[in-house]
Amino acid sequence: MRLPDMPLHDPFVVADEATRTYHLYTSNDPSVSGVEGVGTMVYRSDDLRDWTRPVVVFLAAEQDNLWASEGGWAPEVHAWQGRYYLFTTLHDENSPLPVPPTGHWGTPFRLANHRRGTITAVSDSLLGPFTSVDPARPTPPERLMTLDGTLYVDPSGQPWMVYAHEWLQTVDGTMEAIRLAPDLTGTIGDPVFLFKASDAPWIGEGIPAGVPHQLPPYVTDGPQLYPAPDGSLLMLWSTYEKNVLGTDGTLTGGYVQTYAVSTSGALHGPWVQRRPLVREDSGHGMLFRTFEGQLMMVLHRPFENARGKLYEVELTGDELRVLRQRVDLDGGG
Template identity: 80%
Template structure:
C-alpha cells in the first residue's frame, strides 16, 4: 500500500531502529484492517513509501469494563520504562457534562458536552495488543472535556500528559499539561495552563472588520513536543486559520499546522507562537527522524477523508522550517 490509498487521520510514526521499520499508527478503519470496532491500527514500512496492510493493535471491545467505546482518536505509541504505551482519546456521549452558557456575543453552544479524554494502554510490543491501564476513566480530570493527549518527559524524568482542552468548555481552546504517575495510569496534582488558541495573533487576520476578535471557536488540536538542539521546547499544534462560527457554533476556516516555542525549555513556558508551517486544510502533525537521520514531519490532509503527507524539515536553532514536500513518498495531491 501507499499513502494515497491509506485512510489516515492524526498520524503518528515510531521509527523502530532494531527492526528498521516505521510504524504508522491511526484510528482503526475496518474497510482496510478487516477488523470491526473502535480501536487503533498500525501500518508498517521500511522506506516510508511502501506500507503493509494495517494490523489492529487495540480494540475497546476487548477492554473489560472500559468507560467508553467511541472515538479512539489521535493514537500514539511511546516507549517508557521498558514497555510501550498507547495514548488515544475516547469519548462517551452517555456521560454528559454541564453545557456552557452562551458566550458574550450570544452564540449558543448547542452541542452537548460529554466525557472525553485520553486513555493510556500498555504492551510489550509495538504490535500490541495494548491493554488499558485504568478502564474506569480517562487519564486527565474527568470533568474536563479534553483530547489528543501526548507524552512529554521533562529533564528531571517526570512524565507529563499535554492535551487540548476543548473549546466547547473553554470558548477559547487551551493547551494544558498535567504530571503523570510513574506507571502513566493516573495524574498527579492539578493541570497547568500553557496557552490559548487565540494567542496565535495570525488567527484573527482574516476575520472581517467589525467582528469581535474573540468570536469562537478558537480550537486547539494535536500537541506534539520536541526538544530542539538549542535546548528550547517546541510544540506542534493545529487550529483553524479563520476562526468564525455560525449561530449553531459550526466552525468555518482552514485547518493549519503551526507551532509554538518555549525558549526556557520548560513545558510551562512562556510559549511564543509562530506562523503556520502548512496550510491547505492540513494538520495534526508530528516530527520523527528517518533511519538516515533526516528530520521529517507527517500530517494529514484534508481533514475529511484524510491521507498522510510527508515533509522534510529543518531546525535552525529553535526555528522550524519546511525544506520540501516529499510527494515522491506520499503520492502528491
C-alpha cells in the first residue's frame, strides 16, 4: 500500500531503530484493517513509500468495563520505561457534562457537552495488544471535555500529558497540561493552562473590513511537543482560520497546521504563536526523524476522507520551516 491509498486521520509515526521500521498509527478503519470496532491500527514501512496492510493494536470493545466506546481519535504510541504507551481519545455522547456559563460569548454557544478525553493503554510491543491502564475514566480530569492528549517529558524527567480543552466546553479552546504519575497510570495535581486558540494573531487576518475580529468559537487540536536545539520548546498544533464570511454572517475557514514556541524552554511558556506551516485544509501533524536523520512532518489532508502527507522540514534555532512536500512518497495533492 502507498499513502494515497491509505485512509488515515491524525497520523502518528514511530521510527523504531531496533527494527528500522516506521510505524504509522491512526484510528481503526474496518475497510482496510478488516476488523470492526473503535480502536487503533498501525501501518508499517521500511522506506515511507510502501506500507503493509494495517494491523489492529487496540480495540475499545476488548477492554473490560471501559468508560466509553466511541471515538478512537488521535492515537499516539510512546516508549516509556521499557514499555509502550498508547494515548487515544474516546467519548460517550450518552454521558453529559454540565454546560458552563457562556459569559461574554453569549447564548449561541451554549452547546451540549459530553464525556470526552484521552485514555492511556500499555503494551510490551509496538504491535500491541494495548490494554487500558484505568478503564473507569480518561486520564485528564473527567469533568473537562478534552482530546488529543500527547506525552511530554520535561528536563527533570517528569512526564506530562498535554491536551486540547475542547472549544465545545470553553468556546475559546485551550492547550493545557497535567502531570502524570511515574508509571503514567494516573495524574498529579491540577491542570496547567498553556495558551488559548485566539492567541494566534493571524487567525482572523482574512476577515473582511468592518467585521468584528473576535468571533468565537476557536479550536485547539493536535498538540505535539518538540525540543529545539537552542533550548526552546516547540508545540505543533492545529486550528481553523476564520477568513471566509458566509451569506448568513458566519465565519468559516480552512484547517491549518501551525506551531508555537516557548522561548524559555519551559512547558509553562510563555508561548509565542508563529505563522501557519501548511494550509490547504491540512493539520494534526507531528515531527519525527527518518533513519537517515531528516526531520519530517506528517499530517493529514483534507479533513474529510483524509490521506497522509509528508514534508521535509528544517529546525533552525526555534524556527520551523517547510522545505518541500515529498510528493514522491505521498502522491501530492
